[in-house]
Amino acid sequence: MTMPPSFPPEFPGDPSRRDPRDEPPRGISATPSAADLLFDRRIVFANGWIDGDLATDLSARLIMLDGAGDAPVALHLRAPDADLEAAFAVADTIGVLSCPVDVVVIGQAGGPALVVLAAGRRREMTPHATLLLTEPRTHAAGPASDVALHEEEYRRKVDAFYIRLAEVTGREVDEIRDDARTGRMLTAEQAREYGLIDAIANGSRP
Numbered sequence: 001m002t003m004p005p006s007f008p009p010e011f012p013g014d015p016s017r018r019d020p021r022d023e024p025p026r027g028i029s030a031t032p033s034a035a036d037l038l039f040d041r042r043i044v045f046a047n048g049w050i051d052g053d054l055a056t057d058l059s060a061r062l063i064m065l066d067g068a069g070d071a072p073v074a075l076h077l078r079a080p081d082a083d084l085e086a087a088f089a090v091a092d093t094i095g096v097l098s099c100p101v102d103v104v105v106i107g108q109a110g111g112p113a114l115v116v117l118a119a120g121r122r123r124e125m126t127p128h129a130t131l132l133l134t135e136p137r138t139h140a141a142g143p144a145s146d147v148a149l150h151e152e153e154y155r156r157k158v159d160a161f162y163i164r165l166a167e168v169t170g171r172e173v174d175e176i177r178d179d180a181r182t183g184r185m186l187t188a189e190q191a192r193e194y195g196l197i198d199a200i201a202n203g204s205r206p
Contacts, residue, residue, distance in 0.1 A: 039065070043074045050082035050090065050113055059093040066097040075103045075120065079113035084136040084157050087112035091119035104201050105129045112136045115161055117196065118168045124201040125188040131196060133180040136161055169195030
């Protein structure tokens, strides 16, 4: 009969010396993730297409940070496009928080994601980031009556999108609409001149 190996009590590999309370639950890393570390510094990272799920996650994180203190939250935005309704959900959340939210664009942000940028108390871009003004897109299927209702609601939200950008930039709605329909790309310096950002995030100020 084979006997199980024995370990001296001081041997670190002895299973009997391990306290299960010192080990993390299965499936949970003992090392904080990058998102956790950013969250602790009141930084929220929005990366990729902003759809309903991401909007819910971003809104939840912002609300949690709002409840944790009054210090500003930094929202780092890298979203080349977004669902219009989801983008408004994040922007509306920012609008009702007690703590200020500063938005910094990294990489590229465009389309409906610009309404999230517009919701920031202070809006900045990194030197090599870009903004893309594009007309928000939609897709509807089903009975003609449903499609017509969807189209009406879509046009209302698109108008609200352009109005919000006009309020931030001081430009006419029609000018912004024309630029979006041609797909105008803006560098950081051009975005500052356009009025979409306050400053370039390298220490410069307007």
